[in-house]
Amino acid sequence: MNAKQRDRVATVVIDLIVAAVVGILLFLLVYILSAGLPHVSWQFLTGASDPMSGAGGIGVQLFNSFYLLVLTMLISLPISLGAGIYLAEYAKDNWRTSLIRSAIEVLSSLPSVVVGLFGFLLFVVKFKMGFSVISGAIALTFFNLPLLTRNIEESLSAVSRSQREAGLSLGLSKWKTEIGIILPVALPGIVTGVVLSAGRVFGEAAALIYTAGQSAPVTNFSDWNPMDPASPLNPLRPAETLAVHIWKINTEGMASNAAQLSAAASAILILAVLLFNLGARLLGNFLYRRVTASK
Amino acid sequence: MLKQYSFEETAVQSFDAQTTLALKTEDLQVFYGANHAMHDANLGFPKNQITALIGASGSGKSTYLRSLNRMNDGIATVTGKIWYHGVNINEPNVNIYEIRKHIGMVFQRPNPFSKSIRENIVYALKANGVKSKADLDERVEKSLRGAALWDEVKDTLDKSALSLSGGQQQRLCIARSIAMAPDVLLLDEPCSALDPISTVKVEETLLELQKQYTIIIVTHNMQQAARVSSQCAFFHLGHVMEYTPTGTMFSNPQIPVTQDYIAGSFG
Numbered sequence A: 001m002n003a004k005q006r007d008r009v010a011t012v013v014i015d016l017i018v019a020a021v022v023g024i025l026l027f028l029l030v031y032i033l034s035a036g037l038p039h040v041s042w043q044f045l046t047g048a049s050d051p052m053s054g055a056g057g058i059g060v061q062l063f064n065s066f067y068l069l070v071l072t073m074l075i076s077l078p079i080s081l082g083a084g085i086y087l088a089e090y091a092k093d094n095w096r097t098s099l100i101r102s103a104i105e106v107l108s109s110l111p112s113v114v115v116g117l118f119g120f121l122l123f124v125v126k127f128k129m130g131f132s133v134i135s136g137a138i139a140l141t142f143f144n145l146p147l148l149t150r151n152i153e154e155s156l157s158a159v160s161r162s163q164r165e166a167g168l169s170l171g172l173s174k175w176k177t178e179i180g181i182i183l184p185v186a187l188p189g190i191v192t193g194v195v196l197s198a199g200r201v202f203g204e205a206a207a208l209i210y211t212a213g214q215s216a217p218v219t220n221f222s223d224w225n226p227m228d229p230a231s232p233l234n235p236l237r238p239a240e241t242l243a244v245h246i247w248k249i250n251t252e253g254m255a256s257n258a259a260q261l262s263a264a265a266s267a268i269l270i271l272a273v274l275l276f277n278l279g280a281r282l283l284g285n286f287l288y289r290r291v292t293a294s295k
Numbered sequence B: 001m002l003k004q005y006s007f008e009e010t011a012v013q014s015f016d017a018q019t020t021l022a023l024k025t026e027d028l029q030v031f032y033g034a035n036h037a038m039h040d041a042n043l044g045f046p047k048n049q050i051t052a053l054i055g056a057s058g059s060g061k062s063t064y065l066r067s068l069n070r071m072n073d074g075i076a077t078v079t080g081k082i083w084y085h086g087v088n089i090n091e092p093n094v095n096i097y098e099i100r101k102h103i104g105m106v107f108q109r110p111n112p113f114s115k116s117i118r119e120n121i122v123y124a125l126k127a128n129g130v131k132s133k134a135d136l137d138e139r140v141e142k143s144l145r146g147a148a149l150w151d152e153v154k155d156t157l158d159k160s161a162l163s164l165s166g167g168q169q170q171r172l173c174i175a176r177s178i179a180m181a182p183d184v185l186l187l188d189e190p191c192s193a194l195d196p197i198s199t200v201k202v203e204e205t206l207l208e209l210q211k212q213y214t215i216i217i218v219t220h221n222m223q224q225a226a227r228v229s230s231q232c233a234f235f236h237l238g239h240v241m242e243y244t245p246t247g248t249m250f251s252n253p254q255i256p257v258t259q260d261y262i263a264g265s266f267g
């Protein structure tokens, strides 16, 4: 075989592998959506579910998923932004920095069940926060921090050194240069990373089963005072999310139409994650055009 | 094979008391770790003149230039004195941010911010407390005129600076620097990434700017040094070998190493 033939064979093999990956993905998508979407109705999307059987709608679960996502991001974004800026810009190349990096590495490879059990023991039991939105949000933060931090650090480091020099040479402080000049350039990449990680958080179940809990008490959607026990915004109420709901229907659901319920809920979950991915792309591009003032 | 020249045999001018110097270095040394990249640089820069720093690649021109506005902080160790308005600015307690506003810098590759043309100029001004829209607009126009860019961009100030040509970007970087109202302007091979026509524009700009600013320009293009500068310093392997008026440097170099360099034997 000469070089040209080898090249052709290699190309065909790679094409086949790619086709297989795309094929599997498409098959899964089509299968899940076609199995689930026929059972989706407005009633299903907004209705409450029966606490025992799991039958009924997913309205509360859907709200819980989004609320938990927002809370998680509110906690993890500032922390990872600080950590990312520190690692990209201020950290010296020494043993302390490599220790931090290894810690992040380890944290990102922790199985989510372990994160969940840790959250259960520490926050739910020890700190007496109970099965609650806030316990779940903190557990998800652990899960989310390493990804976000790395994404932010990489996005910042990808911005050319010459931009930093330009800022410094104008008498701007390092901080001002980082926030006003480097961050806007890195923003599209950061936002893309945030939205993608939002997709992951949205679909997470294992870390939430023992932290945010497995029940979705009926909430009063006209009461927006976070202090009221029945308010959807109350961070101390248990909050079963969509992903946990799917898990529960499948393991202990006693509804007669459990299979259809779980198919429909899965379709919605997949759709939401797809929307996050699409949103990440659009938002990233939009922001890039905005900050660079290119039309 | 590169000839060995004695570092003892140098011809470095100093200026009499009549000449006002905008900046002066005394025994400036620069170390990158163990690499001693600049030895005993003793140079004075006359006010409102253009001084060119020439020499082969790797001779330490950028190293020297970047030390002057403390851009080597955190990268290299710089010892010796840098006199600016009677103050040695190579002291740890000097406010480097303040220094850099007075001693501006333009880099080899045009590096405008990924912002609009206007924002490129006003960003640092706003950070320094210039608030009024009228003030900012005036500074934008004045500095763009100073950099001979105004006529080309006055209608597109809100377009991305990245949409400009390389030469325009470099003049924007010059405008961005002079908007801070510095009195010394350092330029590190500002034309090396530009085409000949843009180069001419930048050179004309510099000749105009020397009325207001003291300019130090690194170039390894000897014609450029001859065209724009009044004083010229020749660097070789981390040593300043010769420093004379530019005319003398090119017509009558004093020492062998400069003679060979000017004649094109190396570099």
Ligand SMILES: Nc1ncnc2c1ncn2[C@@H]1O[C@H](COP(=O)(O)OP(=O)(O)O)[C@@H](O)[C@H]1O
Pocket: B032, B035, B037, B055, B056, B057, B058, B059, B060, B061, B062, B063, B064, B075
């Ligand atoms: N950031 C740096 N770190 C370490 N060494 C450097 C750095 N910049 C320059 N040097 C070294 O300093 C010497 C002079 O380089 P430079 O000042 O860039 O020369 P020139 O600008 O005249 O081409 C070279 O030996 C180069 O390797």
Ligand SMILES: [Mg+2]
Pocket: B061, B062, B063, B188
């Ligand atoms: Mg250089």
